[in-house]
Amino acid sequence: MADENDTHQTSEAEGAYWRDNIRLLVSLMAIWFACSFGAGILFRDFLDQFMLGGYPLGFWFAQQGSIYIFIALIVFYVVRMKALERKYDLDD
Amino acid sequence: MDTQTLIYIFVGLSFALYIGIAIWSRAGSTKEFYVAGGGVNPVVNGMATAADWMSAASFISMAGLIAFLGYDASVYLMGWTGGYVLLALLLAPYLRKFGQFTVPDFIGTRYYSKTARVVAVICLIFISFTYIAGQMRGVGIVFSRFLDVQIFWGVIIGMGIVFVYAVLGGMKGITYTQVAQYCVLIFAYMVPAFFLSFMITGNPIPQIGLGSTVNDGSGLYVLQKLNLVLSDLGFGEYTDGSKSMIDVFCITLALMVGTAGLPHVIVRFFTVPKASDARKSAGWALVFIALLYTTAPAVGAFARINFIDTVNETEYSQAPEWFKNWERNDLIAFQDKNGDGVMQYRSGDAFAGAPEFGEGTGASGERVVTNAPVADSENEVYVDRDIMVLANPEIGNLPGWVIALVAAGGLAAALSTAAGLLLVISSSVSHDLLKSTFKPDISEKGELMAARIAATAAIVVAGYLGIYPPGWVAQVVAFAFGLAAASLFPAIFMGIFSKSMNKEGAIAGMVSGLAFTFSYIFYFKLMNPEANVAENWLFGISPEGIGVVGMVLNFAIAIAVSKMTASPPVEIKKLVDSIRVPRGAGEAHAH
Numbered sequence: 001m002a003d004e005n006d007t008h009q010t011s012e013a014e015g016a017y018w019r020d021n022i023r024l025l026v027s028l029m030a031i032w033f034a035c036s037f038g039a040g041i042l043f044r045d046f047l048d049q050f051m052l053g054g055y056p057l058g059f060w061f062a063q064q065g066s067i068y069i070f071i072a073l074i075v076f077y078v079v080r081m082k083a084l085e086r087k088y089d090l091d092d
Numbered sequence: 093m094d095t096q097t098l099i100y101i102f103v104g105l106s107f108a109l110y111i112g113i114a115i116w117s118r119a120g121s122t123k124e125f126y127v128a129g130g131g132v133n134p135v136v137n138g139m140a141t142a143a144d145w146m147s148a149a150s151f152i153s154m155a156g157l158i159a160f161l162g163y164d165a166s167v168y169l170m171g172w173t174g175g176y177v178l179l180a181l182l183l184a185p186y187l188r189k190f191g192q193f194t195v196p197d198f199i200g201t202r203y204y205s206k207t208a209r210v211v212a213v214i215c216l217i218f219i220s221f222t223y224i225a226g227q228m229r230g231v232g233i234v235f236s237r238f239l240d241v242q243i244f245w246g247v248i249i250g251m252g253i254v255f256v257y258a259v260l261g262g263m264k265g266i267t268y269t270q271v272a273q274y275c276v277l278i279f280a281y282m283v284p285a286f287f288l289s290f291m292i293t294g295n296p297i298p299q300i301g302l303g304s305t306v307n308d309g310s311g312l313y314v315l316q317k318l319n320l321v322l323s324d325l326g327f328g329e330y331t332d333g334s335k336s337m338i339d340v341f342c343i344t345l346a347l348m349v350g351t352a353g354l355p356h357v358i359v360r361f362f363t364v365p366k367a368s369d370a371r372k373s374a375g376w377a378l379v380f381i382a383l384l385y386t387t388a389p390a391v392g393a394f395a396r397i398n399f400i401d402t403v404n405e406t407e408y409s410q411a412p413e414w415f416k417n418w419e420r421n422d423l424i425a426f427q428d429k430n431g432d433g434v435m436q437y438r439s440g441d442a443f444a445g446a447p448e449f450g451e452g453t454g455a456s457g458e459r460v461v462t463n464a465p466v467a468d469s470e471n472e473v474y475v476d477r478d479i480m481v482l483a484n485p486e487i488g489n490l491p492g493w494v495i496a497l498v499a500a501g502g503l504a505a506a507l508s509t510a511a512g513l514l515l516v517i518s519s520s521v522s523h524d525l526l527k528s529t530f531k532p533d534i535s536e537k538g539e540l541m542a543a544r545i546a547a548t549a550a551i552v553v554a555g556y557l558g559i560y561p562p563g564w565v566a567q568v569v570a571f572a573f574g575l576a577a578a579s580l581f582p583a584i585f586m587g588i589f590s591k592s593m594n595k596e597g598a599i600a601g602m603v604s605g606l607a608f609t610f611s612y613i614f615y616f617k618l619m620n621p622e623a624n625v626a627e628n629w630l631f632g633i634s635p636e637g638i639g640v641v642g643m644v645l646n647f648a649i650a651i652a653v654s655k656m657t658a659s660p661p662v663e664i665k666k667l668v669d670s671i672r673v674p675r676g677a678g679e680a681h682a683h
Contacts, residue, residue: 010669018672025181032177036170036348041341044163048331053303054313059331062166063158063389064299067173067382074180074375081371085674092366092674 017088024080028073036066095492099238102496103503106276107253110507113272114257114265122540125262126193126519132267132363138376140267141360143274143504144512145172145351145377146384147223148230151277151505156480158392159399162330165392167343171573173378173385174344175351180374183352184361186588188370189671193362194516195355195580196524202587203595204664206529211602213520215579216355219572221553223354224513228558230506237421237482238499244559250507251555258511258518259547263363266511273504278383280501284485284494285387288394291488298390306397318393321400326439330393335634336626342637349643350573353581355520356512367674395480398487403473404437408456411435414486419459422447423476427461428454430472440469447474510554518547571613574639578605582646588672591665593650596657601650609642 039047044058052060085091119125132140150172158165190198195216200209228247235246257265289301293314306317319329328334335343351357360377361370402412408426418424425447426435433456443463450462461474482502485494522543527534534542579602586593586601613635616624626632633641670676 014669014673021672028177028181032174036174036344037341040166040170041337041344053300054305054315055303056315056331059163059166059315060303062163063169064302064386066170067386070173070177071375071378071382073177074371074378077181078368078371078375082368085368090673090675092368092676 013088013090017084017090020084021081024077024084028077031069032073035061035069040066093492095495096240098492098496099499102493102500103239106272106500106504109272110253110269111256113268114261117264117268118260119262119264119540122523122536122543123193124264125540125543126362126523127359128262128264128267128363130363131365134364134369134373135376136271137267137360137364137369137373138378139274139380140270141357141373141377142380143270143277143508144266144360145357145381145509146274146277146505147509148227148502148506150384150388151281152230152233152481152502153478154481155388155391155395155484156477158389159396159480160477161333162328163333164335164340165389166333167335167340167347169385169389171344171347172351173381174348176374176378176381178348178352179357179361180371180378183358183584183588184370184374185367185674186671187358187584188361188364189367189674190667191362193359194519194523195358195584196520197528198587199580199583199598200524200528202664202667203583203593203598204661205595205599208583208595208599208602209524209529211599212580212583213524215575215602215606216520217517219354219576219580220356220513220517221557222575223356223572224510224517224550224554225557227506227510227513228554231503231510232558233478234482234499234502234506237417238495247555247558250503250510250558251551254507254511254514255548255551258514258551259544262543263359263515266508266515267363269511270508273508274380276504277501277508278380280497280504281384281391281481282387283497284488284490285391285394287490287494288398288484288488289390292394292397298387298394302390302393314393314397318397321397325400325404325437328439330396336632338632339626339634339637342633342640344637346574346577346637346639346643349577349581350575350639353576353579353584354572355516355576355580356509358584359516359519360512391481391484395484395487398484399475399480400437402487403435405434407434408458409433412487414483417486418476418479418483422449423479425449425461425474426458427463427465427472427474428456428458429465429470431455435473436470437473438469438471440471441466442469442471442474514547514550514554517550518543521546571609571617571635571639574609574613574636574642575606577639578609578642578646582643582650586647586650588668591668592654592659594654594657594660597650597652597654600653601646604649605642605646608645609639612638612642 040062047058048056050057123129154168187198196209196212199212231250232243232246235241236243257269285298286296289298290296292306293301293304294307295301295304302314305311305313315331322330364370364373415424427442443465445463448462450460452460454460485498522539526542527539583598583602616635
């Protein structure tokens with residue numbers, strides 16, 4: 001079994017780290033949902049009346065924008081988690 | 093040098109490169125065979141993941157789908173990239189911290205049950221085999237068109253190459269060949285895209301070109317022009333979809349969650365040194381994937397414009413060389429319904445089904461099609477969507493070396509994915525079935541030998557499916573995602589985020605999710621295909637998107653069952669606590 005530590009007990013730092021992680025996850029997943037399912041699908045017809053260059057905006061979100069935002073989400077998460085892990089002294 | 097010679101040189105060189113890498117990186121232990129020793133740099137792993145992920149479907153078929161589906165094809169673009177957010181945020185770092193070799197390893201250990209492990213192995217094998225048959229077919233198509241080799245021999249050569257580096261090198265060999273294959277395939281994809289974008293819009297960056305004006309003096313944007321031309325010919329507008337919103341929503345979600353649940357993708361994150369590297373690596377993978385995925389919509393739109401410009405209202409005798417090449421390969425057909433010798437390209441099917449060619453040629457020299465014409469459509473041209481990317485350099489009149497590059501790129505995409513799939517199949521047999529379930533006393537050497545034998549057997553089966561594809565292969569490949577979404581993803585997710593999920597709940601959830609999704613697809617795609625119309629679908633969700641309902645069912649049943657049965661033992665709760673924090677992630681090892 002992986003790295004079993006016999007004295008293992010959820011420490012306060014671990015609990016706080018996990019709560020912060022969940023909070024971060026919830027907000028990032030909300031953006032993930034909003035840019036793809038929201039802007040690219042549910043509100044596409046509304047957004048298509050605006051143009052981004054030659055792209056109708058909803059179409060742009062569906063075929064370009066959401067992909068760029070996905071990358072930004074992961075980059076942000078990597079950076080924030082590194083900081084959280086340093087803060088609680090849990091980094092690997 | 094003529095194009096044919098260039099193709100042989102490019103494909104030959106790329107194959108020599110893969111084999112060279114395979115010999116350099118042979119696997120000596122099970123750990124090297126399963127997870128490349130566990131010390132792969134996250135950027136390198138990201139690149140390997142991208143090649144692993146981008147299959148013949150991404151490289152060859154996707155832009156063609158976009159060209160003909162327009163907005164509706166967005167489901168693939170968002171679905172096959174959004175899954176990496178789920179992987180990076182919800183799965184990869186925790187699975188890496190857990191630190192073993194396979195996906196069934198995690199499920200079997202977390203749910204303290206051999207039954208759970210075996211159920212996971214069954215899901216995995218089913219998902220991976222449906223997927224791999226399509227790859228081998230892709231290899232066969234590229235060979236038969238570009239190298240003038242029969243599909244049979246094309247698949248045999250492809251099998252030989254994969255055999256060398258997957259069986260000898262295991263995950264280690266696969267990782268480094270995949271890096272080389274990524275470089276080949278992305279270069280092969282981008283070069284014609286730059287050319288096309290520059291030709292049509294004057295801007296070489298395809299992502300910007302698609303949002304620019306066409307440089308034909310009309311001042312119209314690319315998408316505007318496409319909408320106009322298509323409506324003139326009786327098609328729907330390119331930027332409008334024809335699928336219902338709920339269906340688009342569900343297909344996208346099923347593809348995203350399915351991506352995050354695909355074993356050959358997940359297992360790549362077991363090869364990096366640390367849990368935080370798994371996050372980073374998923375980010376890099378998405379960057380490398382996005383390069384192709386943001387280019388594909390542009391390639392699709394440009395290809396559609398080019399295709400209409402060069403084919404529609406052109407006399408068959410004046411048809412370009414590529415048109416006749418693909419006609420020879422059965423993938424394009426012209427049925428001169430009004431007998432004027434001119435090709436009319438309109439909406440609707442020219443004739444029923446795939447073309448059946450008769451003997452001899454028609455009045456203009458075209459191959460005779462014996463299918464019954466569709467009377468209420470003026471369309472006279474049949475075109476297989478899969479040819480768009482492969483034919484693009486020819487349609488755009490690009491130099492011979494670009495065509496050769498695309499041939500090598502298509503092969504790289506198919507081979508890299510096939511190898512990744514073979515590896516998870518073989519490790520689930522040798523590690524999960526033999527070592528962990530039925531023959532625990534097997535030696536390290538014996539296990540490695542078993543892994544190699546299993547990989548060999550899997551190659552033979554995959555090759556057979558590639559040469560003699562049963563009708564159902566093409567029908568179900570896309571459904572691997574729905575099955576992964578409905579079976580593996582919920583079990584892994586709850587294994588990390590819920591401490592109270594127990595083995596009874598997880599097993600009941602996986603079995604019901606898989607059974608429901610499989611039956612729905614089986615019914616509409618194989619048993620009763622005539623009934624496969626929106627009125628008969630559950631909530632208006634097509635078989636492509638039904639994995640979402642299967643996933644919800646999996647979660648609901650798992651939670652209900654776990655409430656009624658004993659909660660998991662305390663060691664398991666400790667295990668969950670330990671995988672949630674990154675500190676102390678050792679190297680991947682067997683238990």
